[in-house]
Amino acid sequence: MRDVANALGVSSMTVSRALRRDTSVAPDTRAAVLKAVAALGYVPDQTAGSLSSRRSRFVAALIPSLNNPHFSETAQALSTEFEARGLQLLLGYTNYDAVKEEALVTAMLRRKPEAIVLTNDGHTKATRAMLHRAKIPVFEMWDLPKKPIGRSVGFSNTQAMHDFVRALAEKGYRRIVFLGERDDEGTRGAARRAGYLAAIAELGLEPRLSNIIRPPATMSDGAAGLDLVLSEWPDSDLIICVSDPLAFGVIMACRSRAISVPETLAVAGFGDFEVARVSHPGITTVSIDAHAIGQRTAQAVLDALADRTSAREPRNLILPIQITMRESA
Amino acid sequence: MRDVANALGVSSMTVSRALRRDTSVAPDTRAAVLKAVAALGYVPDQTAGSLSSRRSRFVAALIPSLNNPHFSETAQALSTEFEARGLQLLLGYTNYDAVKEEALVTAMLRRKPEAIVLTNDGHTKATRAMLHRAKIPVFEMWDLPKKPIGRSVGFSNTQAMHDFVRALAEKGYRRIVFLGERDDEGTRGAARRAGYLAAIAELGLEPRLSNIIRPPATMSDGAAGLDLVLSEWPDSDLIICVSDPLAFGVIMACRSRAISVPETLAVAGFGDFEVARVSHPGITTVSIDAHAIGQRTAQAVLDALADRTSAREPRNLILPIQITMRESA
DNA sequence: GTATACAGTGTTATCGATAACAATATGAGG
DNA sequence: CCTCATATTGTTATCGATAACACTGTATAC
Structure with missing residues (x-):
């Protein structure tokens, strides 16, 4: 900078x-400076x-x-929005681990970010303490936190699954199974199960919970999941899977057992992953606008930084989900 | 820091x-300092x-x-490797645009990164000049650059497609079409086409190039692509698509026209995207280990930063690709 | 017992910019 | 022609750490 200043005979402050x-x-000075900077x-x-x-x-x-892909899309939206305002996104991956999250928060805070955005609910005590001391705006996105630290932007897995079950019940399904994960306390899967149970109770239907071994449920758990459901409740007319990949695995298993989907047994997923679109039959699922979550979160962050946080705005912004009916249910 | 030092009666240097x-x-001093820091x-x-x-x-x-997903996997690998060494990854998205890349490089260099990794080949003059002046290690990954700036880690699209065509020819295919994009100079698609042409020439086969409208080719271009191929070369036995999503679209179009894949017409893709795995039939394709690209690049960066860049090591590290035969060809 | 090495700690200058305030010039108003 | 507001530029201190060197005391070698 001094070189530029000297070249022009001005001070570095200029x-x-x-x-x-x-x-x-x-204006002339500025032009000259920019020219010298480029030169x-x-x-x-x-x-x-x-x-x-x-x-x-x-x-x-x-x-x-x-x-x-949900999170990468959100991250890209965040990055794009921030970049337009001259802010650089510092990204870290917690791998769904609160301890790793704590380490990352420590590392991030050393860089003195102007705000911080978290995704997982469930933080360590130390994480909470650090964030509190940092005195910067804290945002949580995707899941609505049980004990919010700052503001949040997301949707309710419980509410989403509740609405989904009711929508499917309206299509005539009555013997509805929820196929999820075992030992999943505090995860999104558990929240979805709660929504399922609430809706089933409201509808006066029989709750049918099947759980495969451990999170995360993947495509390859489909066969075991289907067998489990069929042995417990052979007359089921719909299996709602905790996520699309599992639903896809179930549909594949149905195919090899010559069970027609959705005629004999309907299958639904959650998340609207790519696999739900390219599957045959296409998977009926709950779509979440990951890009919107990123965009709205970024907007909230920018508002907070500009101190435009109007008191009217809710501390928890709940975005709507969308139910996407395809052929599988 | 001064507060910590005062609390202990030591200097801030300690x-x-x-x-x-x-x-x-x-050791005692250190323990006391860490305790005070925590407190x-x-x-x-x-x-x-x-x-x-x-x-x-x-x-x-x-x-x-x-x-x-290829790039996000690479990014995650980079981040993980760097984090383990106390380095923070600064990520930016060029959206395949050299001008945007230039803006991002400018922004990044202000942060004085110790090294920089680029993905696209094809940089603006200004980008090259800035990188040169920055005097930091520059790495290019994924594509092997025509005019390398520093070192590179990736694979050759041309070579990969060449090998792929030869492997498919060995399975007996002879009337092989390449279905790609129009106006794609300088893109990965063009490099793949070159590999196709080279292999076809070596094999003494007839080159059959079909091009759909514009990059990027997507699933929904499949139907038009298939029609184009069938009208130009009705007797083709294999369509190699420039990417998996396009191959999936072609397979879908085959299904609705009652063309059996691979019996009547085989279809191959490139990239081993998720869609290639979940498709029925599974798509024969070229698999690229995106995670390995990130890992190896990170390793190369760390070596350069530690000044362990042995002269033996090639400036361009070419990673092997893998051909994944599934049912579609 | 003296010289030397080294572990452990302190002092001072500095990294490269910006904030805060100071100084100067310029033009308007009377 | 003088005063004052404003536009433009300069000067100095500072952000919070680390580098480089200085200093002290203890252990080791002979």
Whole structure:
């Protein structure tokens, strides 16, 4: 920066101002500075700038995994929105692990992000303490947290599954199984099961819970899941699976057992993963707008940073889900 | 930091040393410092540390998109490897656009990353100039660059398709069509087409090129693609599609036209996307180990940063691809 | 007993920018 | 022609850590 200043015979403060276009600098001076900057190939040091101005222009976000297309889409939306405002997204992967999350939060806070976005519910005590001390806006997205730290943007797995079951019941299904995971306390799967149970109770139907071994349920658990359901409740007319990949596995198993879907047995999933679209039959499922979650969260973060957080706005923003009826149910 | 130092009656330099565990500090002193740090909830300011030590502990990586599972997997591998060494990944999305890439490189370089990883081949002049001036290790991954800037880690689309065609010819296919994109100069699709043409020439077969409208080819282009192929070369026995989604679309179109795959017409894809696995029939394709690309790139970056870049190692690391034969060809 | 090495800690300068305030010039108004 | 507001630029201190060197005390070698 000094080189640029010397080349023009001005002070480095003038160069700084010209580059940040936020204070009054004569148009000619600014032009000359920009020209010299380009000529010399000067790249400002944001680290020094951040230290001095106490604005890092970072926003940290922790997501469980990038390999889940839902989260990668949310991350991309966050990144795009922030970038447009000159903020850099600092991304970390918790791998659904609260201890790893704690380590990542520690690492992130050293970078002095202006806000932080979390995805998992369920944080360690230490994580909560650190976030509290950091005195920056904290956002939780995707799941609605039971004990919110700051504001949140997401949807209710319980409510979504509740609505889904009612919509399917309206199509005539009565002997409805929920095929989920065992030992899944605190996970999304458990929240979905709760929604299923609530809806079934309201409808006066018989609750039929089948659980395969361990989260996460995958395509290859489909065969075992189907066998389990058929042995417990052979007359079922619909299996609602905790997620689309499991539903796909169940449909594959139906095919090899010559059970026609949906005529003999209907199958539904959750999440609207790609597999739900390309499956034959297409899987009836619950669609979540991952991009919207990212966008709305980013908007909330930007509002908080601009201190535009109107008191009217809810602390918990609940986004609507969409039920996508395809051929499988 | 001063608070911690005062609380213990030591200098802040001692606190700094104790926290970085890289210089000699008495074990008792270190323990006391760590205890005080925990008690006070002190979070070191990495920004100040970076400015002073001139080590940002950032590595920048630009990928075309997070929504492509290949790239998100690579990104996750990079992040994991770097994190284990205390480096933070700075991620950006170019959206396959060299101009956007230039803007991102500018933004990234302000953060003084210790190395930078790029994905697209084809950079603007300004991008190259900036990277050169930055005097940090530059890596290109996925595609092997025509004009490498630094080192590279990836595979050759041309070579991969060449090998793929030969492997399929060995299975007996002779009237082989390449279904790709129009106006795709410089893209991966064009490189694959070149590999197809080379293999076909070696085999003494007739080149059959069909091109649908514009990149990127998607599932929904399958029907048009199939019609195009059938009108130009009705007797074809194999269609190699530029990517798996297109291959899936072609297979779907075959189904609705009652063409049996692979008996009447075989179909192959490229990339081993999820759709290739869940399709019925499963799609014969070329598998690329996206995770390995990330891992190997990270390793190369770490080597460069540790100055362990042995002269033996090639500047361009070419990873093997794998041909995955499924039912569709 | 003295010289030397080294472990452990402190002091000072500095990283490269920006904030806050100071100084100067310019033009309007009377 | 003088005063004052405003536009533009400069000066100095500072952000919070680390590098480099200085210093002290203890152990070791002879």
